[in-house]
Amino acid sequence: MEGAVVLLDFWPSMFGMRTRVALAEKQIKYEYKEEDLRNKSELLLQMNPVHKKIPVLIHNGKPVCESLIQVQYIDEVWNDRAPLLPANPYKRATARFWADFIDKKLYDIGTRIWKTKGEEQETAKKEYIECLKLLEGELGDKAYFGGDNFGYLDVALIPFYCWFYAYEQCGNFSIEAECPKLIAWAKRCMQKESVAKSLPDQQKIYEFLLQMKKAFGIE
Amino acid sequence: MENEEVILLDLWASPFGMRAKIALALKGINYEHRDEDLSNKSDLLLKTNPVHKKIPVLIHNGKPICESLIIVEYIDEIWPHKFPLLPLDPYQRASARFWADFVDKKIYGARNRKIRTAKGEEQEAAKEELIENLKLLEGELGNKAYFGGEHLGYVDVVLVPIYSWFYTNEKFGNFSFETECPKLIAWAKRCFEQESVCKSLPDQDKIYQHALQLMKRSGYE
Numbered sequence: 001m002e003g004a005v006v007l008l009d010f011w012p013s014m015f016g017m018r019t020r021v022a023l024a025e026k027q028i029k030y031e032y033k034e035e036d037l038r039n040k041s042e043l044l045l046q047m048n049p050v051h052k053k054i055p056v057l058i059h060n061g062k063p064v065c066e067s068l069i070q071v072q073y074i075d076e077v078w079n080d081r082a083p084l085l086p087a088n089p090y091k092r093a094t095a096r097f098w099a100d101f102i103d104k105k106l107y108d109i110g111t112r113i114w115k116t117k118g119e120e121q122e123t124a125k126k127e128y129i130e131c132l133k134l135l136e137g138e139l140g141d142k143a144y145f146g147g148d149n150f151g152y153l154d155v156a157l158i159p160f161y162c163w164f165y166a167y168e169q170c171g172n173f174s175i176e177a178e179c180p181k182l183i184a185w186a187k188r189c190m191q192k193e194s195v196a197k198s199l200p201d202q203q204k205i206y207e208f209l210l211q212m213k214k215a216f217g218i219e
Numbered sequence: 220m221e222n223e224e225v226i227l228l229d230l231w232a233s234p235f236g237m238r239a240k241i242a243l244a245l246k247g248i249n250y251e252h253r254d255e256d257l258s259n260k261s262d263l264l265l266k267t268n269p270v271h272k273k274i275p276v277l278i279h280n281g282k283p284i285c286e287s288l289i290i291v292e293y294i295d296e297i298w299p300h301k302f303p304l305l306p307l308d309p310y311q312r313a314s315a316r317f318w319a320d321f322v323d324k325k326i327y328g329a330r331n332r333k334i335r336t337a338k339g340e341e342q343e344a345a346k347e348e349l350i351e352n353l354k355l356l357e358g359e360l361g362n363k364a365y366f367g368g369e370h371l372g373y374v375d376v377v378l379v380p381i382y383s384w385f386y387t388n389e390k391f392g393n394f395s396f397e398t399e400c401p402k403l404i405a406w407a408k409r410c411f412e413q414e415s416v417c418k419s420l421p422d423q424d425k426i427y428q429h430a431l432q433l434m435k436r437s438g439y440e
Contacts, residue, residue: 059310066317073313076312
């Protein structure tokens with residue numbers, strides 16, 4: 001079970017944060033390696049030759065790529081503590097469905113919020129809130145998406161929370177006003193040490209986003 | 220396992236639906252197959268997949284499961300004893316999931332439609348990209364009979380439906396898969412020897428006729 005664990009990552013990446021949270025939940029010691037995405041390391045190119053992307057989890061020298069696959073791998077290898085996926089196959093399929101929904105929608109729509117202006121931005125904001133409301137519906141009255149305990153879907157979604165402030169600033173809107181239940185859920189998650197220590201400060205994310213906008217020539 | 224009610228909402232030409240059909244066939248599961256008319260979606264489809272309104276949808280004892288990869292994993296977990304699809308070892312499972320995800324992103328992705336819909340340079344670029352990605356899969360297959368090793372596995376089920384579309388893509392794109400990716404064609408033919416696969420995949424010519432109709436309807440030449 002034990003053995004060297006290395007994570008190739010990029011600190012603002014929501015996807016990398018998922019893996020950080022999963023490793024922290026399972027209390028796994030690992031070596032964190034920050035990548036410069038404009039100058040990717042030999043190790044990254046060697047461990048993820050197909051996509052050349054972070055995060056890459058390296059366990060005993062063998063790479064696992066794609067954040068949701070990493071979270072499932074971590075859950076399966078370290079299966080003696082803090083289970084992330086539910087035991088019931090139907091609940092597992094449901095958790096996977098919503099994690100896939102997050103992957104299909106949130107990142108791209110969120111990107112449009114900061115990259116565009118005017119009507120395009122308004123549309124992106126509307127779509128983003130719609131997605132979050134669907135997720136609120138899935139959460140219902142539960143403390144976490146995983147029920148009483150923090151689980152797979154909570155891990156998949158919580159990293160997006162640290163980007164909300166940046167999107168709100170760029171888009172001049174309040175996510176809390178539209179989705180109070182979701183923000184309440186996020187704050188509940190942030191009280192967990194595994195989450196709080198894995199997510200960067202939202203102000204730092206906003207500053208990073210401002211730099212990205214400059215680099216893209218967006219006001 | 221008596222009194223199991225299994226329904227599959229599908230479209231005969233959908234490679235995503237084919238994955239579910241193959242998995243159910245390999246496991247020997249009796250189910251009711253319902254073809255949807257996507258221009259007139261049934262109430263059941265809209266009720267069981269309100270988020271995406273897409274097929275396939277597997278309905279097991281009244282409960283819906285959506286997204287083909289998730290459906291295949293679910294089928295494998297509910298009926299684990301016959302024809303297991305995912306390996307037991309966590310690293311091999313992660314690897315299988317990685318390549319299934321690669322197939323979804325790169326082989327079935329929207330860009331590949333350009334092989335049929337685009338012309339000139341754009342079409343050439345789409346063809347080249349697809350072939351490059353198929354070659355990566357050939358590399359992953361290596362000298363194994365199947366992606367799953369000695370037997371069909373998860374990645375085989377996820378990828379093999381493209382075989383029905385090979386003829387269509389070759390006609391539109393004017394190239395030969397067999398010339399470019401002979402190992403993959405050999406693999407596909409090997410999969411076809413399994414009854415569960417060949418009875419779940421439609422005839423290549425039917426798919427071509429279907430693609431021609433879709434193109435006409437969308438206003439492409």
